[in-house]
Amino acid sequence: MNERRRFRRSSPDAPQGKVAVLTVFLGLVAVAVIAGVGFVGSDGGSSERSPEESVAPHAAGSDVGPTSVAPTTALIRGATSTTLFVTTTTPITTTTTTTTTTLPGPPLDPGVAEVVFGPGVRSVAFTVRTSSPDPLEFDVTGVPDGMTASPTHATVTQASPVTITLTITDQDRAGGGTIVLVGSDGSRVPVRVTVQSAAPSVAGVSFDPDPPVCGRPVRLLALVTGGGVSSVSASVAAAGGRSTVQLKESAPGAWSAALPGGPAGSSISGTVVATASNGQTARKGFSTVIAHGPGC
Numbered sequence: 001m002n003e004r005r006r007f008r009r010s011s012p013d014a015p016q017g018k019v020a021v022l023t024v025f026l027g028l029v030a031v032a033v034i035a036g037v038g039f040v041g042s043d044g045g046s047s048e049r050s051p052e053e054s055v056a057p058h059a060a061g062s063d064v065g066p067t068s069v070a071p072t073t074a075l076i077r078g079a080t081s082t083t084l085f086v087t088t089t090t091p092i093t094t095t096t097t098t099t100t101t102t103l104p105g106p107p108l109d110p111g112v113a114e115v116v117f118g119p120g121v122r123s124v125a126f127t128v129r130t131s132s133p134d135p136l137e138f139d140v141t142g143v144p145d146g147m148t149a150s151p152t153h154a155t156v157t158q159a160s161p162v163t164i165t166l167t168i169t170d171q172d173r174a175g176g177g178t179i180v181l182v183g184s185d186g187s188r189v190p191v192r193v194t195v196q197s198a199a200p201s202v203a204g205v206s207f208d209p210d211p212p213v214c215g216r217p218v219r220l221l222a223l224v225t226g227g228g229v230s231s232v233s234a235s236v237a238a239a240g241g242r243s244t245v246q247l248k249e250s251a252p253g254a255w256s257a258a259l260p261g262g263p264a265g266s267s268i269s270g271t272v273v274a275t276a277s278n279g280q281t282a283r284k285g286f287s288t289v290i291a292h293g294p295g296c
Contacts, residue, residue, distance in 0.1 A: 107132050107187045108156070114192040115166060117174075125165040126191070128181065130156045137184040140164060144193055145204070146174030166193065175203025175225045176253050200226035200274040202284035207259075207268075213293035214264040220272075220286070222247055222255045228277040234286075236270040238262050247272070264292040 109129045117124055130136050140152045147168045154162040168174040174195050181189040195201075203223040212218035224232055232247040232255040239262035247255035259268060269287035 106189065107136055107185055108138055108181050108183050108189045110164075110181060110189060110191050112191065114194060117166075117168060117193075117195040119196050121168075121196075122171075123165060123167045125163055127161050127163050128154075128156055129161040130158060132185070133158065138187075139182045140179055141182055142177065142179045144175060144177030144179070146170035146172070147193075149179065168195070172201065173203065175201065175223050195225045199280040200224055200229045200276045200282040202232075202272050202274050202282050203253075205272050205284055205286040207288055208256075211288050211291045212259075212261065212268065213291050214261065214296040215293050216261065218259050218261055218268070218290075220245070220247065220257050220259050222272045222274075222284075224253055224255055224274045224282070226274070226276065226282065229274055230277045232272065232274045234270050234272045236260070236268065238268045239266040262290050264290055264296040266290050 107130055109131070110126050111129065112126050115124045115126055128138070135155050135157045137153070137155045140149045143149045143152075143166070147166055147170075150165050150167070151162070154164075156162045166179075176192070176194045178190050178192050181187075181191065183189075195203075201224065203225050205223075206221045208219045208221055209216070220234055220236075222232055222234070232249075233244060234247060234257065235242065235244050236259055238260050240260050243260065245257045245259065247257040249255050255274075262268065267287060267289050269285070271283055271285045274282045
């Protein structure tokens with residue numbers, strides 16, 4: 001009996017290793033099937049497989065080794081998010097602040113640059129004010145001939161302005177001119193004075209130079225006031241005889257003309273006549289003596 005068993009095991013025809021090879025082959029097939037099922041499941045969008053759903057390999061006979069668990073396949077899904085950036089432009093508002101600075105006024109402020117005597121008016125007034133915080137004394141100087149100013153000396157404060165009154169005392173002598181307000185702080189404020197009249201008036205006659213000098217040119221100067229003056233002339237008596245000259249207006253109310261000279265000690269005299277456009281005239285006489293000079 002023992003001899004037969006040894007013979008059977010060692011016989012080449014006996015299927016000694018077929019069972020073991022077949023068992024290994026079936027195990028590999030089972031693993032491949034399980035992996036394929038997991039791969040297909042992942043493409044279908046299935047979620048991660050739970051441990052209970054693991055597939056156990058099929059038994060391949062009594063000689064198959066311990067059961068192995070096939071690996072599970074999990075699909076991890078990611079989310080892609082896109083952020084939209086929105087830029088908001090906010091207008092910038094710029095505020096400009098304007099500062100107004102009020103500068104103090106002059107120390108002496110007469111309020112006017114000119115005072116005017118209308119036709120037939122004998123008195124005019126203007127008010128002097130000050131921006132000085134302290135009292136300021138001032139004088140009224142240069143009052144024209146034929147009129148007076150009141151007051152001629154005063155003290156002005158911010159709370160107490162001073163009124164200056166100009167009055168014509170001599171109509172024939174009263175003419176235009178410029179008064180000057182002189183402050184104790186050194187300020188000087190000029191105010192022009194104009195006298196208007198329905199009829200012209202020759203306010204004054206003078207010479208340049210005064211007195212005339214022998215051997216030098218001489219000019220006759222006349223200050224004429226009144227409205228509508230159309231011409232001014234002068235009849236002149238000098239060493240060379242008598243003549244009539246026409247004066248020209250070099251500035252408002254100021255008329256002048258060149259006169260013939262003469263030897264030292266001789267006289268020049270005559271009359272200035274101002275004529276208005278309405279035919280009214282005004283006259284004023286003059287007279288002077290020619291003085292000695294170099295070469296006379």
